[in-house]
Amino acid sequence: MKEHGPVLQMTGIHKQFPGVKALSDVNFRMFPGEVHALMGENGAGKSTLIKVLTGVYSIDQGLVEMEAKQIQIMSPQDAQNAGISTVYQEVNLCPNLSVAENIFIGREPLRFGRILWKEMNRNAIALLKDRLNLQIDVTQPLQSYSVAVQQLIAIARALSISAKVLILDEPTSSLDRGEVQQLFSVMRKLKSEGLSILFVTHFLEQVYEISDRITILRNGEFIGEYMAKDLTRIDLVSKMIGKELHMLEELPKLSGVDGDTGEVLLDASKFGRKGAIEPVDLQIRKGEVVGLAGLLGSGRTELARLLFAADRADEGVLQFEGNRVSIQTPRQAIDQGIAFCSENRKTEGIIDDLTVRENIILALQASQGWFKAISRKRQDEIADAYMKILNINPPNPEHLIKNLSGGNQQKVLLARWLLTQPKLLILDEPTRGIDIGAKAEIQKLVLSLSEKGMSVLFISSELEEVLRVSDRIAVLRDRRKVKEMSGDEMSQKNVMQAIAGG
Secondary structure: OOOOOOOEEEEEEEEEEOOEEEEEEEEEEEOOOOEEEEEOOOOOOHHHHHHHHOOOOOOOEEEEEEOOEEOOOOOHHHHHHHOEEEEOOOOOOOOOOEHHHHHHOOOOOEEOOEEOHHHHHHHHHHHHHHHHOOOOOOOOEHHHOOHHHHHHHHHHHHHHOOOOEEEEEOOOOOOOHHHHHHHHHHHHHHHHOOOEEEEEOOOHHHHHHHOOEEEEEEOOEEEEEEEHHHOOHHHHHHHHHOOOOHHHHOOOOOOOOOOOOOOEEEEEEEEEEOOOEEEEEEEEEOOOEEEEEOOOOOOHHHHHHHHHOOOOOOEEEEEEOOEEEOOOOHHHHHHHOEEEEOOOHHHHOOOOOOEHHHHHHHHHHHHHOOOOOOOHHHHHHHHHHHHHHOOOOOOOOOOEHHHOOHHHHHHHHHHHHHOOOOOEEEEEOOOOOOOHHHHHHHHHHHHHHHHOOOEEEEEOOOHHHHHHHOOEEEEEEOOEEEEEEEHHHOOHHHHHHHHHOO
């Protein structure tokens, strides 16, 4: 392919919100036939830059050009008209409509005001087959297909609008390894056709597997643009977090709780729920970090929800501190001393329209009862203390939590549960979708809580992370526990073999 100038160029972009400078003099460009990774910590300005580019926010200052012509993007429709399409982390299509309807919604072929269903279905089949190598029944409802296929259908919709720039915002966060490879093969095909793809992810492995070019933002400022092959991983991380990687490389491995003599906090025997997870035996000792490893859908989250009674077990026995207990509701779990940080922080964690302070004190207020209100002075003291302990930014407890980055929202949820002083803290994907610096802080926090005697059940899709913080690992496959390992047995190879069944 002959040399081209940038298909998209953003120069000197500024964007400010009340009290927050989100983007300051940011430059960004994309070339035809490239995958361009946008990297940075949470709060670096990635989401704001994408929203400026897609017309969700207007820019305060700066220049946007498509194919060397200046354009004004004042709305998402303007972005679409310019050839800029976005596929978000959460697939924002209509699950009850057919695949073909989702692809052409609002642009259905019509004759005399009536939809030409056969023509629309034919067009959908051709688009999916020719552009994405995907052959499915386009008359079936979207919800009948996996998340991975729904992502591809969202991409097909974006391509059907004659996109020149395709933005993929965290497209792999809910996909397993095989589904990621399926998506990457589609991305390679599209870039070979000359499409520019903006790829946002927190998985470094994926950045280097698929990206040609990398732009790094930090604290709303442009740090640099690099060819992926010329930027080492250490350099990438250092530029993202503004410090050396020692915080992760030198993260201490927990010395470990004695697996035979430590006092048992929780003992689940033949504990399960039909259709969710096969009966499991699991013990967690005081001050121990137990990791749950397995692929998406292996039953990790299902087990966590059962232990917290977010879902109810229909078989098995649960003992807590040596006593047989029947925990029927999350409130009863909290009363026992169990806390649960869900993987779905948006829908099951944060309360969008409350402040950081209000979100932090929520669980403590609930455990005390609504008729014993925590005084405003005490709320302020609590919020200030935990914001310092967990380094929550911006350090303003009166900010609405919805305006914080994902990593800082996660820290607020941790503060909420730590405030209840739980005996067992269940963390389901506590570092999903957050930057490497915030990951390191949360991992260090887990180790420090364990050293102080708190037990932690730690779930993560990142195997290295599970190995780094866990004293013992239970491996799940196909919704059943297949192996448990500790000490020298805990290696990436052994865990992978257990997950794969070999």
